[in-house]
Amino acid sequence: MLDKLLKRKNIVEFFKYAIVGFSGIFVNLFYLYTLTESLQFYYLTSEVFAFAVATLSNFVFNKVWTFKEKMKTYFFVKGAKFFLVASIALVVNLSFLWFFTEALGVYYILSQILASGFTLIVNFLGNKFWTFR
Numbered sequence: 001m002l003d004k005l006l007k008r009k010n011i012v013e014f015f016k017y018a019i020v021g022f023s024g025i026f027v028n029l030f031y032l033y034t035l036t037e038s039l040q041f042y043y044l045t046s047e048v049f050a051f052a053v054a055t056l057s058n059f060v061f062n063k064v065w066t067f068k069e070k071m072k073t074y075f076f077v078k079g080a081k082f083f084l085v086a087s088i089a090l091v092v093n094l095s096f097l098w099f100f101t102e103a104l105g106v107y108y109i110l111s112q113i114l115a116s117g118f119t120l121i122v123n124f125l126g127n128k129f130w131t132f133r
Contacts, residue, residue: 016066017124020058025116028054043108055086067132078131085126089119
């Protein structure tokens with residue numbers, strides 16, 4: 001499996017996926033901060049909503065740019081798979097977000113940035129080898 005991951009096409013896709021994910025972090029942080037600070041939502045509740053918005057944005061960009069698929073090609077089937085992978089990643093994300101914030105006392109925005117790094121690998125592998133294979 002390692003030799004398959006190290007093929008040039010997969011490495012390029014990983015970097016494109018990371019760029020899309022990086023832009024999704026900004027979408028996520030915007031909604032996380034706005035819902036928490038402006039609307040006074042609990043930060044973990046805000047993160048669930050922020051994660052959903054960022055995931056939808058990431059799905060569209062990854063489908064069209066990273067994996068070069070047309071929008072109409074199995075949009076709902078692949079969308080459901082993408083959101084299932086994202087749901088698993090959300091559990092990982094919330095766990096690290098809580099741990100960094102509550103156990104280590106890190107500011108929740110910085111905690112989210114750190115937690116995002118852990119979800120990148122989960123998301124890429126799940127989507128590369130299941131959603132967009």
